Amino acid sequence: MNDLAARWHRLTAPLMPDAARRAAEFQRLSAAYQAPTRHYHNLQHIENLLNRVEAADLHDPTVVQLAVWFHDAVYNALKHDNEARSAAEAMAFLRHSTLEPTRQQRVAFLIERTADHTQPQPPHDADLLLFLDADLSILGAPETAYWAYARQVRQEYRLVPDLLYRPGRRQVLAKMLAAPVLFRTPALCAEFDAPARRNLQAEIDAWDRGGL
Structure with a gap:
């Protein structure tokens, strides 16, 4: 602090x-x-x-x-x-x-x-793109950190029952996974894009099996 x-x-x-x-x-x-x-x-x-x-x-x-x-x-x-x-x-x-x-x-x-990180962004606004990529970088974290993040987000939505949370969360994850570009800066794209897509798919699979 x-x-x-x-x-x-x-x-x-x-x-x-x-x-x-x-x-x-x-x-x-x-x-x-x-x-x-x-x-x-x-x-x-x-x-x-x-x-x-x-x-x-x-x-x-x-x-x-x-x-x-x-x-x-x-x-x-x-x-x-x-x-x-x-x-x-x-x-x-x-x-x-x-x-x-x-x-x-x-x-x-x-x-x-x-x-909405999947919306089109000004392609030459380097500061904005770096800021957005940094905010999204947790998606490409190592598996342990990613699953901790996924569970922390679920806690933030703890007032929403699984019956409603599961399809909502799955929709968000699927939208990000379907985005042709997740990370817009070359360095962060190279570092995070592939692991982020693996993590997103893994969480989708987990929800399809019933939950985290």
Whole structure:
């Protein structure tokens, strides 16, 4: 937590001299990501994405890192407007910053594009594509990590009975598996595409057999 706090302040201090406002927002985000309903979309997920995007050669690292911090700020498994509401929370914080309005809108745009990773994306928007690939990289994780992720997502939907969850989850997995392109950056595609497709098919097979 201390490391994440340091990273947050290192990112936001140049944009917002008001240390109290920055600290309050970090506490609010931390509380959201540590809610008892969060099993995968939590602070570990944020840290994993930060590690990946901070190591990347990005056009606007500040915008991408802000998008990472806020992209799952709102996560209600039973709602379909999480991305839009997360983007709105980012904008509510950033309006008090010195970040240019066009870059504030850019943060919101990146967040909103996580709503459906299979939708067409601007092909030359390297920062967006890296951000989306990083968010999806768990799909290509080693088997043990992937199955932990799949079970964590199931816990986030624990209020949904298997009778409803199974076909819904299977549909999501099948849509991703059918996508001609899952990862849009050459390096992450080479690393993750094949194992991701194996993992997706394995989970589909598991649900067809009755469950995880």
